[in-house]
Amino acid sequence: MSVVVYIESQKGVVKKAGLEIASFGRAIADASQDSLVAVTFNLEDTSTLKLYGVDKVYNVNTEEDNFFNVERYANSIQNVVLKEAAKIILVSASADGRYLGPILAVKSKAAYFSNVVALPTSYDPLTVKRSCFTNKAFNESTTNEECSVISLCSNAYGLKEKQGLAEVVEASYETSSTSLKVVSVDKVTDKITIADADIVVSGGRGLKGPENWHLIEDLATVLGAATACSKPVSDMGWRPHSEHVGQTGKPVASNLYIAIGVSGAIQHLAGINSSKVKVVINNDPEAPFFKAADYGIVGDAFEVVPQLISKLKALKQ
């Protein structure tokens, strides 16, 4: 038996979320004395996976198809699951992973657990801890199904190196009869995304206008962080919708979340409260964000943030 993990890559290179899910998979494989089998698509160099405990890599070459074709991906992974008689299948909580997970679960007749935050507490029956109520609570869920698909929350486990064999096996890119076709992808490649970032710097209405966003961008640049914004900011068109984080926007689960001029409405906090460390800079000491934050400065963002940028710059040199 083995544990099968779908590892995401971009332009032939494993994404950080892919290394995290490999690390998580290694620990599960060790606990259940299984081998860890990865399914990758168009991966150019599989040696990184060796450092994260992967025993075998089924690398699928999608040839002319450059897109994330969910049905064909699911069928290709399902093919490996059957070959390896896997009982546990792992996916990341990325946009693609969360798209794929439930489809793969139905195809594999598996139970599906999303939002898993830690290693299983039991393997017989399989029992996992999941976040729910938009991170306001957790639950412990269990199944009696033979096979399970687990989607791990971003940054919940971290990266853990361990030597593996990473024996490479060619795998087929399965077909699908779906009428659905991806025709184009429009993606920023020069900026770190909210999903991949360790640090997210977010701005709210307190910044007074889009012309002041250089403060957020400069701070993000010096920290190697992604930029985000609150809902009013995207609603007013100061920033694109893709930067809106919160309940109806993107979820954030970074190691460090810095909120500048964000009051901390409950819908905003719901989307970001699985970030590990939260910092708030706001001139209103009554802003609700101060109740949710770990560290805070009551002060004017236009004075505090430039200082922060120059001190961090000095520190980097």
Add this chain to the structure above:
Amino acid sequence: MNILVCISNVPDTTSKINFKDQNEAFDTNGVQFIINPNDEFGLTRAIWLQQKSGAKVTVVTIGDSSCEPILRKCLAIGADQAIRIDAHPLDGFFVASQLAALCKKETYDLIITGRESIDYNGAMVGGMLATMLSLPYVANCIQMDVEGTNVSLQREIDGGKETLISTFPIVLGAQKGLVEESDLIIPNMRGIMQARQKPLTVESAITLNQATSVKIFEKPPEKGPVKLVDSNDVDGLIELLQNEAKVL
């Protein structure tokens, strides 16, 4: 065109989340229930198709009679009819299976679910339902343009968006972008009065084995108070982030 919008009855965002029966069940006492926000974006988009091309919009939920007020609200917003499948929604697989059984009895061209519910955040019902019905699924759907039997869609991905094309029937996971918050329809008195006359039928659930079950709930530990740093002491903040929080 026949549209089915799947609605989840969820606690309002501002609700206090508490548990009862030795933390084995969610305590609904004093909780205000609303239409799941992602489902409401999808419903609004469906109503636009109804207004533009005369599509018929059916809403469905799975739950006991306490869910009927939100179905009436959907009817007041403009849905033509409502169905309540009479069962306690045990998990995402159970819900998807009930919806799949309904979709095998009736023919729908477009089935809309929300990206995720704001209670269990499973983000699984749409994908499961589509796969059970062998239909295409587009998650995190932020745009839909209908041209006859063809549909062009956009899916939000990490760091951008993806454009897809398909034919009907199709299943969508709706989210903000498909319509904006300012597009949401607030029922008027006429809508509310009409909703009382519109059909709300109750159907019995199919029986199936439960795939997953929740054993126990817990709340995260109480967070300590915020550590405040003086606005003139940016060094102090950096020092804390480096040496105490260890995130820099």
